[in-house]
Amino acid sequence: MIDPSTVRSPGRLGLRTVAGLLWRAGVLAWRAQPGSVLAQGALTILQGLLPVAAAWLTKLVIDGLSGDAGSGAVVTFALSLAAVGVLAVVVPHALRYAQNELGRSVTRLANRQLYDAVNRFVGLRRFEDPAFRGRLQLAETAGRQAPGQLLRTGLGVAQGAITMAGFLGTLLATSHWMALAVAAAALPTLRAELALSRGRADMLWQVNHSTRREFFYAQLLTSIQAVKEVRLFGLGGFLRGRMLRELATVHAANRRMDRRELGTQGLLGLLGALVAGTGLVWAISAARGGALTVGDVSVFVAAVAGTQAALGTIVGDTADAHHSVLTFDHYQAVVRAAPDLPLAAVPAPVAPLQRGIELRDVWFRYDDGHPWVLRGVNLTIPRGAAVALVGLNGAGKSTLVKLLCRFYDPARGSVHWDDTDLRVLSVEELRRRIGAVFQDFMTYELSARENIGFGDLASLGDEARVRGAARWARIDDGLASLPKGYDTLLTRTFFDEDDRADPDTGVFLSGGQWQRVALARAFLRDDPDLLILDEPSSGLDAEAEYDIHERLRRYRAGRTSVLISHRLSTVRDADLIVVLSGGEVVERGTHPELLALRGHYARLFDLQARGYAAQPPATVVGPRSAG
Numbered sequence: 001m002i003d004p005s006t007v008r009s010p011g012r013l014g015l016r017t018v019a020g021l022l023w024r025a026g027v028l029a030w031r032a033q034p035g036s037v038l039a040q041g042a043l044t045i046l047q048g049l050l051p052v053a054a055a056w057l058t059k060l061v062i063d064g065l066s067g068d069a070g071s072g073a074v075v076t077f078a079l080s081l082a083a084v085g086v087l088a089v090v091v092p093h094a095l096r097y098a099q100n101e102l103g104r105s106v107t108r109l110a111n112r113q114l115y116d117a118v119n120r121f122v123g124l125r126r127f128e129d130p131a132f133r134g135r136l137q138l139a140e141t142a143g144r145q146a147p148g149q150l151l152r153t154g155l156g157v158a159q160g161a162i163t164m165a166g167f168l169g170t171l172l173a174t175s176h177w178m179a180l181a182v183a184a185a186a187l188p189t190l191r192a193e194l195a196l197s198r199g200r201a202d203m204l205w206q207v208n209h210s211t212r213r214e215f216f217y218a219q220l221l222t223s224i225q226a227v228k229e230v231r232l233f234g235l236g237g238f239l240r241g242r243m244l245r246e247l248a249t250v251h252a253a254n255r256r257m258d259r260r261e262l263g264t265q266g267l268l269g270l271l272g273a274l275v276a277g278t279g280l281v282w283a284i285s286a287a288r289g290g291a292l293t294v295g296d297v298s299v300f301v302a303a304v305a306g307t308q309a310a311l312g313t314i315v316g317d318t319a320d321a322h323h324s325v326l327t328f329d330h331y332q333a334v335v336r337a338a339p340d341l342p343l344a345a346v347p348a349p350v351a352p353l354q355r356g357i358e359l360r361d362v363w364f365r366y367d368d369g370h371p372w373v374l375r376g377v378n379l380t381i382p383r384g385a386a387v388a389l390v391g392l393n394g395a396g397k398s399t400l401v402k403l404l405c406r407f408y409d410p411a412r413g414s415v416h417w418d419d420t421d422l423r424v425l426s427v428e429e430l431r432r433r434i435g436a437v438f439q440d441f442m443t444y445e446l447s448a449r450e451n452i453g454f455g456d457l458a459s460l461g462d463e464a465r466v467r468g469a470a471r472w473a474r475i476d477d478g479l480a481s482l483p484k485g486y487d488t489l490l491t492r493t494f495f496d497e498d499d500r501a502d503p504d505t506g507v508f509l510s511g512g513q514w515q516r517v518a519l520a521r522a523f524l525r526d527d528p529d530l531l532i533l534d535e536p537s538s539g540l541d542a543e544a545e546y547d548i549h550e551r552l553r554r555y556r557a558g559r560t561s562v563l564i565s566h567r568l569s570t571v572r573d574a575d576l577i578v579v580l581s582g583g584e585v586v587e588r589g590t591h592p593e594l595l596a597l598r599g600h601y602a603r604l605f606d607l608q609a610r611g612y613a614a615q616p617p618a619t620v621v622g623p624r625s626a627g
């Protein structure tokens, strides 16, 4: 299996790998549309034979006119030549139609396979790996284009070979030496073209990072999320400069490649002209000496030109096919990538939570070279308990809840759902039992209904449930009064197809309104076994925050939940408060117990309480002194 984390240069693939990739591309094209593959094959053979037929019919017409053939025969040859001419016009169009049809089918199939593969990555690691993201970007293009291109170029090679065989046969009949010279000139051409194509694939891989960064800066310059800061901080010129710098890197690499190509193609052209010129001189002198008829000279000239053109097609298409194979490697690497998290061969079903969730000596870091984020955490979240996680920025709170959802596995230790290690459970079932509002929740540029309905796809069309969840999050009135109610798009980047007549109906929501939508989405899921709330009210006004927390407090009573909040007034009612510091659990207990302990929690609580008191605190804790 290809490991996508191995960053190899695509230009260095072995023969066996290339053969394997060719086979898989062929299978993909065949599965996408076998009829079109067969039609292309038949049309290609026809197209390959047409130039040879035209050259021979021309010779027969010329010799018939200058010799003693009957006029009936000449007319037949001329009509056949006309028919070949018609076919020469029609066949390329029919071929292009078949190629486009196949291209569309392959794109659909390749996209389905690619995004199926992407959806199979149940964890987050692959999405945070720059090398993998680079492959993914190339795979998106290669998957769409490479199989169709490979078929087109493969058939192009076949067509060239048919034409060339026909003309070489013709040349052999007139001059063995000429046939040999034309065939010999093909070898250096083929070699040089393959080297060029490998060079281009290498170059594309090397500038992939710059290409992605250029795209990133270009997007920042127009992104609706970035537009405020870009304007306020005057970043426009700076970002444009960076974008152009990346573009210059990409262009420089392309230019180097273009120059190499120009030099090589010039030399190859010279070689071709030399062979053709020598042949022409020989044919004219042979005709003068009476060894060839005028028709022979005509078919000879057509054969030299036709062989060289066919050779050009073969060489060009082989180089293109070689390039497509190399880029198709990226597609295969993604589609055949191993799972990012080890999955049990037969995952155990996830039963409703009975006793609780337990972290046993959990150590975690985001990468081997990174510092530990969680250091030997032991923690039990009993069923039915409201647990609060508190601690300074970067203490590891969000990381801990990501492990509960099994977005990553611990490096050491384990997480248990009622004594069963999460690693043996079905990930999908586990996640169906969890409801969550993440700190960096999504704002989907879709309708209000979809933004809430995504919390439980089965309820997407259930108006009463969607509105019930929105009512719970106190956003129902706001959404119902939008121009198209719940069908209003919560974006002004796109407009609905149905909205073409009035594309101005999309709206922007405020930060707090978005947070309510995210809460409604989490609460659409029916009674989850575990509810995760990571800073669920940071964007709400004081009244709404109080109101939501009162509701959450009632909702959480008797349900298993983990709440992360920096506002300690909102966690004081929790059954268990856990204080994380530097990835370790440093305190745990109820609010009164932790206050009595006079430790981290009490210090943070005092600081916040003093912030609300009439008198300002003696020491001001600013960003610098807070550390």
Ligand SMILES: Nc1ncnc2c1ncn2[C@@H]1O[C@H](COP(=O)(O)OP(=O)(O)OP(=O)(O)O)[C@@H](O)[C@H]1O
Residues within 6 Å of the ligand: 128, 366, 373, 391, 392, 393, 394, 395, 396, 397, 398, 399, 400, 439
């Ligand atoms: N995807 C990631 N890749 C690498 N490092 C990460 C990633 N996510 C978080 N970290 C690092 O892990 C540490 C803990 O982050 P985490 O988000 O868990 O902290 P937190 O306690 O939730 O902080 P906050 O209160 O600011 O939300 C931080 O040092 C952060 O830089």
